[in-house]
Amino acid sequence: MDILIENGILIPMNIACHESTLYFKGYLGIENERISFISHDKKDADEFVALHSDCYRIDATGKIVMPGFINTHTHVAMALLRGISDDVPLMEWLEQHIWPVESKMEYRDVLVGARLGILEMLLGGTTAFVDMYPFEEAVAEAAEGVGIRAVVSPCLMDFKMEHFENDWQQIIKRFSNSRLVTIMMGPHAVYTLSEQNLQRSITLSKELGTGNHIHLSETAVEVENAHKKYGMTPTEYLEKAGLFKTPTLAAHCVVMSERDIEILSRHNVSVVHNPQSNMKLGSGIAPVKRFLDAGINVSIGTDGASSNNDLDMWEEMRTASLLQKAVTGDPSVIPAYTALQMATVNGAQAIGRKGELGVLSRGALADIQLVNIEKPHLYPHTNLISELVYSTHSSDVETVIVNGTIVVENRKCLSVDEREACLTAQRHIDNLLSK
């Protein structure tokens, strides 16, 4: 179905611009899965309607029209584990609470958890996500079914290699023609992979032409252990192993030396900043200002819901900005527009789709959110960019379009029964916890 969005305030995000380049009353047309025009001029809208007389028209008066968010690091199925453990140290969290439940999770649990998490993301304006987990085939199935764009990363860990080999092959078999699902390799982390298995990921990613998505320097303990085992930092180790010769997405990067930063910059590694998860687990605060100064592409992720505890990119974007201001003591660090770029265009670059995602421009894929700004917490309208970053909530998102299809309208997901998805998730976690 072709779509015309009329009279909205369009934020294209396609150049290093600011409020001056917004379309205050703009028009945007969608043909099939792509944006066919974006314009200030009503004549272009009239022409579009003349050519597509049966198009679906969305009146966006008083609404912001902007790219959907790209959540570049999550374990979406962990929505199922939301709240099962909080406020405890990382190892206790993992060993006593998360891993025992995860060890019992099967394909169907991951599918149900992923559906719940995807629903939450779509309702909050996230139109694409990068995932890593076991049973990524189930995550791909959920994404395709509900209608969100996903980059699934089947997870390589030493004790789950057999599972991994089955998982990636199934994904290729079932989803290689998908319009929504693509694949990256998911080497879990330096501390969970032998050199041989890390090389397996590198080799396979080259064969399949995919990138690698890895956890990197999330905690001080991880860095200490790498020093003990390899005599170098995790980043140095991965460079030596050749990982960075493939397109790499490095999540967390909390504990980083100047040399580590130089390495990431030199190899064009993208960093995913996950501020709320790092805060909640007491892991620390990533030096995002230094990454940006070094020219590194930094995007934003929520991590899993069990260490956050939500999948809300509005909050994550806001926290990314505020947290760097707090630790640097400089309120001008990560200004609002930069934060918005991190959640959109930088996310697109992180998954190798710069220009195609994270922007509103002719030819780009139509992954779009409409935000209702006619609410007391968003008044007065003085600076729309700052309003989006510092004051807008996920519940202000009204309409969401993924790949040219409307998936959320009037704050309701059209493709899934929300209540059913919630109650099914409840049954699954109750069952897992009682096993």
Added chain:
Amino acid sequence: MDILIENGILIPMNIACHESTLYFKGYLGIENERISFISHDKKDADEFVALHSDCYRIDATGKIVMPGFINTHTHVAMALLRGISDDVPLMEWLEQHIWPVESKMEYRDVLVGARLGILEMLLGGTTAFVDMYPFEEAVAEAAEGVGIRAVVSPCLMDFKMEHFENDWQQIIKRFSNSRLVTIMMGPHAVYTLSEQNLQRSITLSKELGTGNHIHLSETAVEVENAHKKYGMTPTEYLEKAGLFKTPTLAAHCVVMSERDIEILSRHNVSVVHNPQSNMKLGSGIAPVKRFLDAGINVSIGTDGASSNNDLDMWEEMRTASLLQKAVTGDPSVIPAYTALQMATVNGAQAIGRKGELGVLSRGALADIQLVNIEKPHLYPHTNLISELVYSTHSSDVETVIVNGTIVVENRKCLSVDEREACLTAQRHIDNLLSK
């Protein structure tokens, strides 16, 4: 009107408890402005209905019923200035953007700004706030008119003493019989008050039997300047001046020595933590863990909307918890229940109304919020306390009761035309900016 709330999940907050003491299917009755019973037992509800046959019944099935939040430090009328300046250093923010507009603000602007901010707070479940600004009479008028509980603190600054003297007298004259408005003195800060004017605040607060509400050690510059001028920290200076012999509410307390903390603890001074404003202005991170360890009562505030940029106590509570975990490296710091206490019972203690506000218990004032947890981002229900603190949004609040009166129902404010309030605020700021 008497009210019966039935079948809700009641969180009383009246003891140092945890989830084990919730009422999973509870009943709560309101007579006039107070809670007349809270019970697990349907018989108590039946008895209430027999005695109050015309009572208004609220079915709270699947909803959390909890005390409204107490926002213990804000400048609510600054909602009018939301977004006029962001991402710039503090002095530039104040001198080039905020003060020039504030200097043009009159009674009517403060009234309009306060209405907008109060609306935002009520819709997000905040039922009481502590304010400081010029024209607090207008803030009191807005609070009384819209129906929120307010502690107004007319602001003492050296260059506005005449204004202050008029303001507090008018408030006493108009609002001394108010059920919603009370008064505290508002000595602005050590750096904006002569010793004489500080003493005026102390004397007056003793005469009127009120406390004092002051900004304290918000930035390193403030502390340095106090050292230069007085040879001591702002906290030491205020102790010497005798301020802490009156009930004192100290906002911010970002830059604090061990001795400062000992002084606040010894004098039972309450600290208001404003994490997002401190982050956004690059002021730093208050040592909240150390305050709590010293036995200090710590509550939460949003500060004004122009340095936040919202008045959202859910976010503020979440940020308070996450931020301390991040800086201490300890994920067990400020666990969810502690954060919830800071936003409710500790706020009540901060304004001298422990047991009367911030709790659901027989005899307490009926300041209550109902939260809809039947949403994807709040599923599954595993730990309701963690769900409230780490996952709930202000938009999940459905019903709000202040002083026994329903002011928000189905997410709509009953006492104010929201659209009108928004558009009026827009006109006022446009007018101020064009002057």
